[in-house]
Amino acid sequence: MVAPVKVTRGWLPAGLRVYAVGDIHGRLDLLLAMLERIQADAESLPPGGRARIVFLGDYLDRGKNSKAVLDYLISWPLPRFEADFLRGNHEATLLQFLDNLNAGPGWLTYGGVNTLLSYGVRAPVDVPPRQRLAAVQQQLRAVLPPAHLAFLRRLASYVEIGGYVFVHAGLRPGVPLEQQKPEDMVWIREDFLHSTADHGRVVVHGHTISMEAESLPNRIGIDTGAYSTGRLSAVVLEGGERRFIDTAL
Template sequence: MLSNWIKGLFAPKRPFPPLAPDAPFVALGDIHGRADLLARALDSIKDTQIVCVGDYVDRGDESAEVLRLLHARPDVVCLSGNHEEMMLNFLDHPQKHGPRWLRYGGLQTLASFGVAGASEATTGAALDAIAEQLQNAMGAELVLWLRNRPIFWQSGNVAVVHAAADPASPINLQTAETLHWGHADFETTQRQDDIWVLHGHTIVDAPFADCGRVSIDTGAYATGRLTAAWVSAHNVTFKTV
């Protein structure tokens, strides 16, 4: 595994074809409970398709507001991320998945929905009760909307995903685990199908586009910088909200 990674890292990079979406669009990076930044971004983008890369909840303080804002915008494409996966796993199996989710930002999400009484030390039946409170606070419609988020979106030769993609597999055959959590070869091995992969999940100091990858997670919850990637034929520009 390590030898393959090293080979990929130093392998010569072939010229990658230019971006060629079917139509211009804007992708928004990981929001993580920053409803203020999301609202500002949505207000600033007019007459252009918006695609969000996932991770709407956890870590920031306004996850409930973020979900409600996005739920009210059916014109916005909202992908699922690994934090939505963890949240839904908690609702389905609180005792099994609760401890992990609470450690990775679930406490802030619970607080945003007005659900109190949880801590990282909460276990057992108490987690069942908290999951029920969260389910009730969200409401069936919002929970169903969250469950129905797609795991990728594609326009022309640009695929938008949450975390990464397996470079050896077609985009439509990727697993949710890969698209939500990443892939070991993503950063070192170029795709051979000429598909650009635009993603979030991994925080970068500045967004970039290089060798078929566009990375746009600038850590909004911690840095106060939510990145929007404006993608058009032969070009991508970045704006920070």
């Protein structure tokens, strides 16, 4: 039996505009620049119109201001905008490292060092690697503010709004949304990116860097490598329309 195929068509309820923001990676400067652009853009909302910002994860690592980015997002000083915060693989890995030293070496090679520095963690010198890692883990547990830990733990795997699903990395093609694995949702690349499958919703994601935002029938990718390019991207969704804004000069 062939399952009925839903036609993918992005849509949002009338009166709602959604901004989805890509991977920030410790670039507080770009986060603030993006939020200025979003606030300016939202001036054109009709009276009574609502705006919602979905952050696609990877707030931490690589850039220099991971702690400050979390402070800002946790404080969320823009009450006019509802905000959704998704989990990226970098947030997932930090949480793993708090309980499991084996998550440390990988994390440190893909940007965790800068997160540790932003929290004031300093690795001891002249001790064996495993011991150094244990000391770093202990320090991080001690300096990570409870509000940051709570924020990291309550990040969502995905959020559905209208005809869209927002998720950090993507979805495993052919698997129903409710049965997706958390690892796939923060780590998947080729199996998702190369798929032309209709996922039932248009998937809005970050995680894999492209020079320009990608706008395809079944997915929208908006990780433009902000931490190194200076270009943080967002997609603006309203009705059945999509358009893009970014922080490039």
